[in-house]
Amino acid sequence: MAPDWAEAYEAVPRSRFLPDLMWPHSMATGRNVAVDKRRDPQAWQRYADSDDPIVTQWDDGAHDGQEPGTSFSSSSSMPSLVFSMLADLAVRPGQRVLEIGAGTGWNAGLLAHRLGAANVVTTEVDGAVASAAQEALDRCGLPVEVVHGDGFLGYAKRAPYDRIIATCGLRKVPFAWVEQSSPGGVILVPWGTYYGPGEATSRLVVADDCRSASGPFSRPVAFMRMRSQRFAWPRHDAYVPEGAMDAAATSFTSVTEAELRGTGNFDVIGFALGLRVPAVTHIADRKRDGKRAVWFYGLSDRSWAVVVFRDDRAESKVYQSGPRRLWDEVEAAHKWWVEQGSPDFPRFGLTVDADGERAWLDSPDNPVAAW
Template structure:
């Protein structure tokens, strides 16, 4: 695995000693649920019953679920919603490479998980220079136990990572291992001048995220930097998204009363594409169409509907693609013309040369987040804004 990670560039040579010295297996529970990449399902593997299979998954590049349903789940079968995990080693080391730690630096980790990521940092920097915050008491306790057993006395703090951990500030590096839609200004304030904050960030538009590598200004009043790579993380628990009820937006008879038009400038492939909603198109559209969530129905009998829900009001839209029709039918209702906004956002993305993740960036200050394209002086403005 180490050789493969080195070959694909996710494991850089400076992190190779930590990879060799700190095995992932030492931080995994006996009962775990690896994500089988071939079937797309999570399978239960118990070390006490199948030690060789357990070790095979522990040494794999697969993500592994370690907790379901915020700890309410019991038994070997997968639960309803995974709530803690061990990320793919390739992702772990790619993010550590982006973090760019140097000897003697102090690091705050948001989201302890199994404790493996904190252990890797502690091996590189010394346990006294690493503190990790975990909101789930059971997860935090298990991470602390694993770190102590491994001989790395990292401080595991049970608390809300959104608040950071002012007691040990300032930090040279802050890394989040959960996805956010809002980056707390507290992290900027608790950083040292020139420090780095690495955070998976996304919008409400879809599940896709990208890691933003933010460099803290000398006055610690802002942080700014580019996105480095697409990622997929569980959201910070305080920022989980509760999907709106469809019938509250589209009650009986609403389709008949909606405005109807036809779309010709955006095809089903362009809107839905591949990557399961994790591609650059939905990421870019989310930057231009704020406070909107969208979901695509499964395609059946040559027909697919894609729905859009306004989160600041009850505006909604749906575009219906049919294989036997050249133009898709659009229904819209509410103060916002959501499909018009989406269509305009896609035209903007095309006009900008179809930029990838690496051309976008993010600035964070006490007023919130401002995404940008190519440079902080070129903000990505929402569709319809001046």
């Protein structure tokens, strides 16, 4: 934790923003367990003081009961991640901050302790979550304005902002945030592609004319996506109906499973491939008998591909079909990444303007062009 945030951490504890019933998430097992303050206050406090992410809402509020729901829809992030992002935000006294995604209200409370509640506004798309955050902030004597609304639109009423921070994952950064920023302002956003769930934080600095913002990525992260940008997973049988495998084009590849997938969702390789192969998503089957299939689906048409990795074979068989040869694109993107020296997250960056967003390598003048 940066020393300048230590006082806020002590003065604004996360525990004051958590509900009695919560579901800490184990990063090691990927599982959630219900913890009720009324039944086990010691366990509740232990988790509240931990560095674990904590789910505070399931299924957009439709879930009820102790057991975890189907899909988590609001949470309190790991404190280590919260403070690393606040350090990247680099706020200074007197600055005005817009937060996208109030959640429990803790992040806004930390900012308000440093800057004053009048200099912080936070948006939250879920009405119940917004109300709970406002109550927690008021209870702590930090009356930040919590706006119930779509943060994708920003909040023009209180603009301009010196800092904008998103606490939800995005696949598209709205230009409205650039327009609502001050010259030289900072927009900190977790951003990724639809290729996979991996994201990285990008620190965008707003140009003097407020017509663009640009900056490098820093580290891999994982956030719940902005609700308007949630991913609707494609139906496999809509792409690969009965008999499609027999009619598909086949080939072989020497790219290994480890080279393609890296060490998991936080590995840079999936992030880099997503920059080069647009409008594609992928998923890996469970490994069975030394064999794993990795599927690729086009999001702009019905193109698909699958590569079947086997532990006992040096080469893997590929099937692909449709207007695009998706595996050819992925393989070419992997080759490009290796030829660039296998760049890590900080060598990549993002520029946002009225025309959209462009990823780049090393410099905004060197865009990462699609294959």
